[in-house]
Amino acid sequence: MNDRSDTNAVPPVALHFIDERVQADLAAGRYGGRVHTRFPPEPNGYLHIGHAKSICLNFGLAQRFGGLCNLRFDDTNPTTEEVEYVESIQRDVRWLGFEWGERLYYASDFFERIYGFAEELVRHGKAYVCDLGPDDMSRYRGSLTAPGTDSPYRARSVAENLDLLERMRRGEFPEGSRTLRAKIDMASPNMNLRDPVLYRILKAAHHRTGTAWSIYPTYDYAHPLCDALESITHSICTLEFENHRPLYDWVRDNCSVPARPEQIEFARLNVTYMVLSKRKLLRLVNERRVLGWDDPRMPTISGLRRRGYTAEALRTFCERIGVARFTSTVDIVQLENALRDDLNKRAPRAMAVLRPLEVLIENYPSDTVEELTARNNPEDPAAGERKVKFSKRLFIERDDFREDPPKDFYRLGPGREVRLRYAYYVKCTGFDKDPATGEVTRVHCTYDPATRGGDSPDGRKVKGTIHWVSAEHAQRAEVRLYDHLFGTEFPEEVGEGQDFMVNLNPKSLEVVRDAALEAMLIDAEPGSRWQFERHGYFCVDVVDSRPGAPVFNRAVSLKDSWAKLEKKQHAKGAERTR
RNA sequence: UACCCCGUGGUGUAACGGUAACACUAGAGAUUCUGGUUCUCUCAUUCUUGGUUCGAAUCCAAGCGGGGUAACCA
Numbered sequence: 001m002n003d004r005s006d007t008n009a010v011p012p013v014a015l016h017f018i019d020e021r022v023q024a025d026l027a028a029g030r031y032g033g034r035v036h037t038r039f040p041p042e043p044n045g046y047l048h049i050g051h052a053k054s055i056c057l058n059f060g061l062a063q064r065f066g067g068l069c070n071l072r073f074d075d076t077n078p079t080t081e082e083v084e085y086v087e088s089i090q091r092d093v094r095w096l097g098f099e100w101g102e103r104l105y106y107a108s109d110f111f112e113r114i115y116g117f118a119e120e121l122v123r124h125g126k127a128y129v130c131d132l133g134p135d136d137m138s139r140y141r142g143s144l145t146a147p148g149t150d151s152p153y154r155a156r157s158v159a160e161n162l163d164l165l166e167r168m169r170r171g172e173f174p175e176g177s178r179t180l181r182a183k184i185d186m187a188s189p190n191m192n193l194r195d196p197v198l199y200r201i202l203k204a205a206h207h208r209t210g211t212a213w214s215i216y217p218t219y220d221y222a223h224p225l226c227d228a229l230e231s232i233t234h235s236i237c238t239l240e241f242e243n244h245r246p247l248y249d250w251v252r253d254n255c256s257v258p259a260r261p262e263q264i265e266f267a268r269l270n271v272t273y274m275v276l277s278k279r280k281l282l283r284l285v286n287e288r289r290v291l292g293w294d295d296p297r298m299p300t301i302s303g304l305r306r307r308g309y310t311a312e313a314l315r316t317f318c319e320r321i322g323v324a325r326f327t328s329t330v331d332i333v334q335l336e337n338a339l340r341d342d343l344n345k346r347a348p349r350a351m352a353v354l355r356p357l358e359v360l361i362e363n364y365p366s367d368t369v370e371e372l373t374a375r376n377n378p379e380d381p382a383a384g385e386r387k388v389k390f391s392k393r394l395f396i397e398r399d400d401f402r403e404d405p406p407k408d409f410y411r412l413g414p415g416r417e418v419r420l421r422y423a424y425y426v427k428c429t430g431f432d433k434d435p436a437t438g439e440v441t442r443v444h445c446t447y448d449p450a451t452r453g454g455d456s457p458d459g460r461k462v463k464g465t466i467h468w469v470s471a472e473h474a475q476r477a478e479v480r481l482y483d484h485l486f487g488t489e490f491p492e493e494v495g496e497g498q499d500f501m502v503n504l505n506p507k508s509l510e511v512v513r514d515a516a517l518e519a520m521l522i523d524a525e526p527g528s529r530w531q532f533e534r535h536g537y538f539c540v541d542v543v544d545s546r547p548g549a550p551v552f553n554r555a556v557s558l559k560d561s562w563a564k565l566e567k568k569q570h571a572k573g574a575e576r577t578r
Numbered sequence: 579u580a581c582c583c584c585g586u587g588g589u590g591u592a593a594c595g596g597u598a599a600c601a602c603u604a605g606a607g608a609u610u611c612u613g614g615u616u617c618u619c620u621c622a623u624u625c626u627u628g629g630u631u632c633g634a635a636u637c638c639a640a641g642c643g644g645g646g647u648a649a650c651c652a
Contacts, residue, residue, distance in 0.1 A: 191647060326585070331603070422611070
């Protein structure tokens with residue numbers, strides 16, 4: 001379409017129920033043919049992958065139907081909100097590939113008008129100032145099965161309510177002593193309609209309005225008003241607000257707002273091995289179980305970005321999982337796969353030996369260094385080629401050698417021949433062992449000069465190809481291997497009296513301090529992504545890397561069918577011995 | 579024991595009254611200078627029971643199962 005197509009949302013694989021609803025509204029000529037959505041985060045934490053779903057949904061809808069999407073900070077509770085969060089949220093939405101143009105709003109921008117609507121409600125006898133404290137209010141509210149009782153303050157006169165409301169605003173009353181409540185129905189089976197609180201007294205400084213206000217509107221009251229004032233057509237939120245919809249409609253219909261937006265709910269995202277609740281993520285940060293909101297193990301957008309996820313992969317993921325009204329949990333492999341799909345096409349390859357084992361090519365001259373040609377990306381010829389240095393002393397992966405390998409092990413072992421990627425066929429002639437520890441310290445090989453480049457003229461086949469790095473020319477760097485932050489599929493499912501923290505995976509981070517890397521990797525740009533052949537995709541950490549000292553984060557490993565095979569065999573072996 | 583919402587392969591979604599589709603996983607095989615990629619093939623009495631209909635995953639009813647809701651949070 002245009003040269004910015006890479007920042008556009010992924011085309012929908014199928015129309016979901018909200019697409020259809022919007023389509024029907026358009027066909028029926030509702031809202032004057034407009035589609036206007038909004039993404040309304042509360043700035044009280046960092047955005048996570050669940051928000052990414054909502055962002056893709058809201059901005060995607062606008063893109064698909066030629067509409068607009070606003071970014072709005074739902075900042076009605078100054079006690080938990082901070083500018084740091086406001087900034088990170090904007091960064092993350094932009095990074096995901098979405099633009100709100102001039103349409104950046106804050107609920108707090110509307111405080112004066114929202115207050116005006118409150119006076120209007122009071123004047124119409126639809127709201128009143130209530131002197132009940134939190135405990136009494138809760139008692140009067142009744143229960144899920146028992147109706148509530150009218151507040152003794154429900155019948156106050158309009159004049160008295162107006163006066164009290166204004167004095168609340170001026171800060172004359174202590175925090176928690178009074179509220180403004182909608183006069184709806186204390187016997188409603190929907191708890192949200194039992195005279196919900198519209199305004200509460202909060203003597204907290206707001207990150208934007210400072211100390212101008214000592215009362216703040218509640219979500220249920222402010223949200224429909226903001227939507228209407230921004231002329232939103234489709235107000236999309238998650239399922240837990242479903243029971244709030246009648247209240248949303250009540251506010252909208254009882255205030256003289258300029259528009260009539262409608263709330264549509266969808267199921268929030270759940271992913272296996274992840275916790276996606278801001279409260280719990282905050283705890284992980286505060287209790288130092290992770291290094292911060294952008295810790296690469298966090299499900300936050302900033303964490304995933306630092307880990308090496310691309311915006312494209314996140315958008316693809318959001319497109320693939322769909323949108324529905326059924327509460328479900330998506331397998332994390334779905335996410336990982338979206339990343340692999342993307343990086344397989346884009347990431348340049350390199351050879352990196354994470355756990356080096358020395359190899360000596362006995363028949364290779366000790367004073368020779370060769371430059372061999374390697375493809376930068378076999379999936380993309382345009383990525384070109386590069387030169388890799390080869391010499392007598394090499395490092396290979398410790399896992400690629402076995403003293404006594406099984407027959408289906410295609411790598412190196414005594415008498416076995418393998419191909420060194422882009423180099424030569426080598427045959428193992430022996431190995432050295434530390435007599436004290438039993439550890440293999442060096443492998444001896446001979447090479448076949450006729451196989452230079454990796455092909456044998458005699459048509460001889462080898463089963464395995466392994467990566468390597470020249471010992472003389474290798475560069476050392478730190479590599480961080482990440483695994484799921486939680487060790488169980490459903491971390492929030494815990495036993496009696498337990499906390500989700502018990503499910504933290506103690507091995508979620510393994511640091512490899514001295515990986516031996518192909519030389520060019522020493523200059524890898526922070527944020528650049530690479531495939532370490534036969535290992536996975538790695539991203540140069542933007543926080544801890546220094547010039548000449550990059551730190552690599554493993555974003556996701558490659559699929560490993562050998563590991564799977566081995567695991568299965570072990571399981572079988574265990575079964576036999578039982 | 580109130581009200582609201584939801585039940586389609588292992589997982590996530592599609593099928594819009596005309597005979598269950600797609601993606602991922604898993605299994606089998608082929609290709610491969612990454613045990614990667616790619617490519618084949620295999621895996622469902624649509625929660626149950628009734629009803630409406632020539633015909634039901636789709637409509638209706640009941641049951642069963644799951645989720646949400648009693649902050650002056652969002």
